[in-house]
Amino acid sequence: MTPPHEPFFVKNLENVQGDERDVIFISVGYGRTSEGYLAMSFGPVNRDGGERRLNVLFSRARKRCEVFTTLGSNDIELTTTSGSGLRALKHFLQFAEHGRLELSTPAGRAPDSPFEEEVFDELRRLGHEVHAQVGCAGFFIDMAVIDPATPGRYLIGVECDGAAYHSARSARDRDRLRQAVLEGLGWQLHRIWSTAWFKNRTQEIQRLVAAIQLAQTSPSVRPELLDQDDQASLTDVPTTIPGPDQPLPNENVKPYEFCRLDLSLNVNDLHLVPTEQLVEWLAQVAVVEGPVHWMEAGRRIADALGIQRLGNRIQDALSRACRSGSRAKEFAMKGDFLFNIEAAQLLVRDRSGFPPQIKKLEYVSPEEICAAIEQVVLTGFGMSPDDIPVAACRLLGFARVSEEMRSVVCECRDSLIAKERLEQRGEMLIHPTMS
Numbered sequence: 001m002t003p004p005h006e007p008f009f010v011k012n013l014e015n016v017q018g019d020e021r022d023v024i025f026i027s028v029g030y031g032r033t034s035e036g037y038l039a040m041s042f043g044p045v046n047r048d049g050g051e052r053r054l055n056v057l058f059s060r061a062r063k064r065c066e067v068f069t070t071l072g073s074n075d076i077e078l079t080t081t082s083g084s085g086l087r088a089l090k091h092f093l094q095f096a097e098h099g100r101l102e103l104s105t106p107a108g109r110a111p112d113s114p115f116e117e118e119v120f121d122e123l124r125r126l127g128h129e130v131h132a133q134v135g136c137a138g139f140f141i142d143m144a145v146i147d148p149a150t151p152g153r154y155l156i157g158v159e160c161d162g163a164a165y166h167s168a169r170s171a172r173d174r175d176r177l178r179q180a181v182l183e184g185l186g187w188q189l190h191r192i193w194s195t196a197w198f199k200n201r202t203q204e205i206q207r208l209v210a211a212i213q214l215a216q217t218s219p220s221v222r223p224e225l226l227d228q229d230d231q232a233s234l235t236d237v238p239t240t241i242p243g244p245d246q247p248l249p250n251e252n253v254k255p256y257e258f259c260r261l262d263l264s265l266n267v268n269d270l271h272l273v274p275t276e277q278l279v280e281w282l283a284q285v286a287v288v289e290g291p292v293h294w295m296e297a298g299r300r301i302a303d304a305l306g307i308q309r310l311g312n313r314i315q316d317a318l319s320r321a322c323r324s325g326s327r328a329k330e331f332a333m334k335g336d337f338l339f340n341i342e343a344a345q346l347l348v349r350d351r352s353g354f355p356p357q358i359k360k361l362e363y364v365s366p367e368e369i370c371a372a373i374e375q376v377v378l379t380g381f382g383m384s385p386d387d388i389p390v391a392a393c394r395l396l397g398f399a400r401v402s403e404e405m406r407s408v409v410c411e412c413r414d415s416l417i418a419k420e421r422l423e424q425r426g427e428m429l430i431h432p433t434m435s
Contacts, residue, residue, distance in 0.1 A: 009200065013044050016057050024061035028069035028093075038075060042086065042202040058092060064402060067096045115194045116142050116160045122205060123158070128212070141187065145212060156215040158208070159191045183197065183418020188215050188394070214379065237360035252375055253395060256349040259288035270305060271313040278321035279330050282338060286331040290340035291365035294322045297338055337365040348372045351397035361405045364396060369412045372396050374431060375420065388413050 006021060032038045044050055058065065073094035076086065111117045111132045120143055123130045129146040134157070147155035190211040197204045261284060267273060278301070285297040298310055298318040310318075326333035332341050348371050351359055361369075369392060376391040377383050383391060389409040393401045413429075416422040422429045 013053050013057060016053075016060060020060050020062055022061070022063045024057070024065050026065055026067045028055065028071060029088075031070040033201075034406070038071070040077060040082070040086065043090065045085040045089055045115075046083055046335060047085070048083075050083060051088040054085060054088045054092065063404075065096070069093070073097055109118040111142065112280070113160070116199065119143065119158060119160055119192060119197070119208075123208075126209065141189075147216070149216070156188045156190055156212055159189055161191075161194050210379075210381075213264075223353070253348045253350050256351050256354070257288055259285045259300050261285070261300055263301065263304040265305050269313075270302065270307055271311075271317040273317065275317070275321050275324050276318060279325035279328065282318070282321055282325055283330040286340045290331065290343060291334070291337040291346070293336050293363045293365075294318060294333070294338055295336075296363055299358075334365070334367070336400070337367075339365075346371050348375055348395060349397075350395075352399070354397065359398070360407055361396075361398065362392070366412055366415075367397070369409060370416055370421075373409065373413055373416060377422060377429055378431045382425065382430040382434065384427060385413065385424075385429055388429065 008018060009021075030042055040046075042050075044053055071093070073090050076090040076093070102178070111120050116132070117224040120130055120132055123145060130143050131146070131154075132143045134141045134144040134154070141157040142160045143158045144154040145156050145158065188211075190208060192204055192208065202428070219358070261281060263281065265273070268375065281301045282294075282297050285292060285300045289297070289300075295310070295315070295318075298314070301318075302308075302310055302314070308316075322333055322338065325331050325338075329341060332339040346367055348368060351364075372392040372395045373388055376388065376395055380391070390401050392409050392412075393405060398405070417424065417429070420432065423432055
């Protein structure tokens with residue numbers, strides 16, 4: 001057997017140094033006692049240099065980290081005497097849970113240009129509380145609108161092509177990299193171009209108002225405002241995963257509904273259940289959750305029966321039942337997904353509340369991804385092709401977007417263009433109904 005190019009390794013925190021892998025599995029071996037007590041003692045993390053050890057560990061992953069822990073970020077209580085290592089661990093767990101780091105602070109500076117001043121004044125005139133030059137991840141967002149429902153958080157960031165834009169070293173620096181970092185920290189960004197503003201100010205104000213209204217009505221993770229004490233306590237944690245753009249319409253997006261089955265097993269093992277019975281159960285899941293990945297449909301059945309693991313024999317039985325149910329027209333099967341035949345339309349569903357282990361884009365059908373793309377283009381009155389992956393993923397409830405996810409959404413986007421369900425208009429993609 002040919003050995004893998006990069007062999008699997010297991011190391012403790014003190015020994016992880018130059019090794020890199022595409023995926024790093026991090027196990028936090030600390031937790032509460034049987035009485036529920038949690039000592040704020042995390043071994044080498046608490047000692048001097050603990051934050052540097054953690055930063056080395058977190059940065060070993062080229063693509064992503066998978067974290068296994070019984071603790072959440074809220075379990076770690078910080079005090080004025082807490083060390084930098086403990087703070088770094090808390091903020092990393094916070095990032096793993098929510099896809100955000102609390103690093104957003106107003107700089108107290110004035111807008112960079114007369115154009116930004118006009119946009120700033122217009123936002124204030126519309127009744128919004130706005131901060132100019134908000135610092136985040138080493139960058140400054142031109143201005144940020146405070147969420148009136150949660151005054152401790154920002155609702156949306158507004159970017160103008162003013163001084164900061166023109167001073168960037170390259171188009172990649174000012175657009176792709178900068179935007180990816182900010183979006184990875186949970187920012188919803190709305191860009192206003194000076195040429196469009198001076199050419200049709202009224203239309204740009206309408207677009208800005210629409211973006212703010214959509215941000216108010218769409219579920220999202222928002223960057224938090226920090227006071228001076230909080231700012232001093234933060235430790236840098238690597239942020240390599242690009243994230244979401246502005247979420248769009250809520251009237252056409254529904255919270256994902258799970259199928260709750262009430263089942264009993266008349267045989268010893270699930271793989272011995274007659275195919276006809278499995279088909280009936282799968283059809284029940286498809287009615288509620290379709291389109292649903294067949295493995296996820298199988299998990300609903302297993303969960304209802306108290307079965308922890310879908311082994312090979314169970315998967316084979318479910319696969320046979322999927323093919324049988326599709327032939328019998330109990331449900332439709334396209335690729336790996338089961339569809340409710342009687343559904344009137346395909347809904348876009350918000351998965352923001354999903355547990356991490358099932359919150360994966362591979363469990364979202366291409367058809368639903370395409371529907372999300374069309375929604376963001378329609379509601380945004382057109383959209384740049386490069387902005388579509390993060391916007392569509394945000395609509396589907398994903399707080400972060402990896403390069404793999406971008407690639408999947410781009411394939412769906414290109415298929416919509418090929419089918420003429422999206423049209424290129426200059427630098428924007430529009431929906432045919434907008435022509």
